[in-house]
Amino acid sequence: MNNKSIGILGGGQLGRMLVKAASDFGLSICAMDSDGDAPVKDFIRDFKQGDIRDYEQVMAFGKSCDLLTIEIENVNTEALRDLEAGGLEVFPQPHIIELIKDKSKQKQFYRDKGIASPAFEVVNSKEEVKALAHKLPFVNKLAVEGYDGRGVQVMRVLEDLEKGFDAVGIVEDFVPFEKELSVMVARNQQGEVAVYPAVEMVAHAEHNLVEHLFSPAEVSAEVEAKAEAIAVEVIEKLGMVGLLAVELFVTKAGEVMVNEVAPRPHNSGHQTIEANITSQYEQHLRAILGLPLGATEVLIPSVMVNLLGEEGYVGSTKYVGLEEVLREAGVHVHLYGKKQTRPYRKMGHVTIVDQEAQELKRKADFVKKTLKVIA
Ligand SMILES: Nc1ncnc2c1ncn2[C@@H]1O[C@H](COP(=O)(O)OP(=O)(O)OP(=O)(O)O)[C@@H](O)[C@H]1O
Ligand SMILES: [Mg+2]
Numbered sequence: 001m002n003n004k005s006i007g008i009l010g011g012g013q014l015g016r017m018l019v020k021a022a023s024d025f026g027l028s029i030c031a032m033d034s035d036g037d038a039p040v041k042d043f044i045r046d047f048k049q050g051d052i053r054d055y056e057q058v059m060a061f062g063k064s065c066d067l068l069t070i071e072i073e074n075v076n077t078e079a080l081r082d083l084e085a086g087g088l089e090v091f092p093q094p095h096i097i098e099l100i101k102d103k104s105k106q107k108q109f110y111r112d113k114g115i116a117s118p119a120f121e122v123v124n125s126k127e128e129v130k131a132l133a134h135k136l137p138f139v140n141k142l143a144v145e146g147y148d149g150r151g152v153q154v155m156r157v158l159e160d161l162e163k164g165f166d167a168v169g170i171v172e173d174f175v176p177f178e179k180e181l182s183v184m185v186a187r188n189q190q191g192e193v194a195v196y197p198a199v200e201m202v203a204h205a206e207h208n209l210v211e212h213l214f215s216p217a218e219v220s221a222e223v224e225a226k227a228e229a230i231a232v233e234v235i236e237k238l239g240m241v242g243l244l245a246v247e248l249f250v251t252k253a254g255e256v257m258v259n260e261v262a263p264r265p266h267n268s269g270h271q272t273i274e275a276n277i278t279s280q281y282e283q284h285l286r287a288i289l290g291l292p293l294g295a296t297e298v299l300i301p302s303v304m305v306n307l308l309g310e311e312g313y314v315g316s317t318k319y320v321g322l323e324e325v326l327r328e329a330g331v332h333v334h335l336y337g338k339k340q341t342r343p344y345r346k347m348g349h350v351t352i353v354d355q356e357a358q359e360l361k362r363k364a365d366f367v368k369k370t371l372k373v374i375a
Contacts, residue, residue, distance in 0.1 A: 004289070005030065007065030009052045010072040011038030013336040013346065014265045017273070018071060019043045021281035025289075032061045039336045055079045062088055069242065069288055071264055073101035074145060091189075091288035092242040092263040099238075100263050104143045104170050113237045116230065116257040118249070120172040129155075129164030129171060137174040140164050149203075175257070177249035181217050182268035183231035186243045186283045189290035193235060194283065196276065196296040198227045199304075201247070201268055212305045212364065215271050216298050219250065226256040234261060243284035245269060267306065271351045274332050275302035300353045303364040307348035307373055309341040315375030317341045325371045328363050330354050333371070347373040 006022065008015045011033030019040055022029050030046035031038070041047045050057040052072070058079035062068050067089040068080070080094035099105045110117035122143075123129050129140050136158070142151035142165050153163045154174065180203065184196040200217035217224070231246040238244070245266030247259040269280035278286075278294025286293050317339055325331050335348040350367050354360040 004028075004066040005064075006285075006288075007031065007061060007068045008040070009058065009061070009068065009070045009075045011035065011040035011047065012071060013039050013334075013348075015040040015071040016043060016336060017270075017334075018069075018265060018281045018284065021279060022285055024282070025285060027285070030061075030065060032057070037339050039338060042337050052076065059083065062090075067091070067288060069264075069284070070097065073097055073263065074147075077101070089288075092240050092244075096238050096240045097263055100261060102143050103141050103146070103260065104168070106260065107170055107172070109238075110258055115234060115237070116255070117259070118173040118175050118257060120170045122168070123171050124168050126164040126166035129169075130161045132171050133158060133161060135171065135173075136160075139172045139174055141170050141172065143168045143170065175249045175251065178252045179217070179219065179250045180259070181219070181227050181248045181250060181256075182213070182266065183227050183246045183248065184243060184266065184269045184272070184280050184283070184296075185228075185231040185235045185246060186287040186293055187235045187241055188287040188293055189241050192293055193232055194293035194296050195228045195231050196269070196272065196280075197298050198224055198248075199268055199271070211308075212303055212368070213268055213271070215275055215302045215304070220254070223250055223254055223256060226254075230256060230258060234258065242287050243269075243280055267346075267349075268304075270334070270349050271302040271304040272296075273334075274351050275300050275353055300355060301357065301360055302351055302353045303360055305350045305352070305364060305367055306346060307335070307350060307371060309343050309345040309347050310372050310374050311343045313373075313375040314342045315340065317347065318374050320372040320374055321370035325350065325367050328352075328366065331363060331367060341373050341375050 005028050008031040011031045016039040019029050031040045032048040032050045034051050036049050052075045058076045062083040077094045077098040084090045104122045107120045137156045140153045180201045181198040183198045187193045198217040199213050199215040201213045235244045245262040265280045273279040330353040332351045352363045
């Protein structure tokens with residue numbers, strides 16, 4: 001495997017952490033991103049500035065690698081299909097990226113395969129969203145290019161309908177969930193599957209994006225088993241090679257259903273670097289290289305806090321409170337090296353580990369109020 005050159009489409013923080021894991025395997029990595037200051041750039045020699053959504057540029061980049069993977073779904077899958085047809089190894093497989101990156105196709109897949117997921121219908125315009133007023137409350141989502149909650153509108157009352165997207169999307173039943181879980185699962189080229197214990201995601205009150213998460217999730221053994229079984233079912237029915245993050249809703253009645261999946265390392269798996277036997281990044285590499293998958297067990301309870309750009313600050317990045325948080329035992333700071341901050345931009349994350357629940361919570365609260373990214 002060591003002489004294989006691996007290409008990554010996308011050079012954000014996920015790519016950056018993937019490259020760090022790859023260096024432990026002595027692999028040579030190249031990456032392409034349109035941002036000349038992409039977070040991955042600090043770690044690799046072969047960085048190519050280019051548009052991952054452009055057919056010609058993806059073709060040219062792919063031809064310079066032995067194996068191609070992604071750290072974001074918004075890539076030119078037509079080029080990936082052609083590269084695959086030409087004999088290049090591309091994992092996850094292009095047709096699966098294509099299915100997942102369009103929420104309407106992804107949801108149709110769950111329907112066709114009998115995988116539990118909220119009921120939905122496809123809409124093509126704001127008018128069509130408004131025509132579904134009798135279905136309120138519901139959630140309107142863009143079919144493509146939504147991320148970090150930016151393509152999601154929860155609609156509760158008639159006035160909310162004005163916020164509907166005037167674009168192709170879905171309208172999905174609102175689920176009054178009790179908890180949101182995420183389960184990482186990996187499948188290698190030989191079909192071996194390894195699933196991680198579920199983690200619990202807590203979203204930001206207004207911004208629909210993960211603010212922090214706990215690992216392992218506090219759920220009954222029954223819910224845990226259901227969540228892991230669904231994750232395995234999804235990756236097996238997809239026949240995907242690589243790492244898959246499965247976001248799930250759990251209702252008060254203990255029902256578990258799929259919200260959405262991401263075919264790559266994920267924000268909800270960062271804590272695996274310090275808190276599980278095998279990190280999600282190493283696991284993704286093992287899967288796409290056809291290596292045996294690593295053990296997934298939790299080593300120590302953890303909280304992962306996303307470090308978002310502070311509201312009211314745009315410009316050159318400055319960190320406040322770094323020394324204070326580093327004085328606490330078990331606080332692992334990951335800064336992504338982004339030179340420019342803006343409100344709610346993902347600038348880093350902190351994983352806090354502790355055997356003791358009360359201490360873990362105290363430290364997480366301390367980190368949240370102390371460590372800030374400003375300009
Ligand atoms: N059907 C639903 N019922 C209730 N809440 C929902 C529903 N769908 C989404 N949400 C809420 O909105 C959040 C974002 O939705 P979703 O995960 O589909 O979008 P996303 O933009 O792809 O998010 P991200 O990139 O942050 O994972 C969910 O984590 C959940 O809190
Ligand atoms: Mg999501």
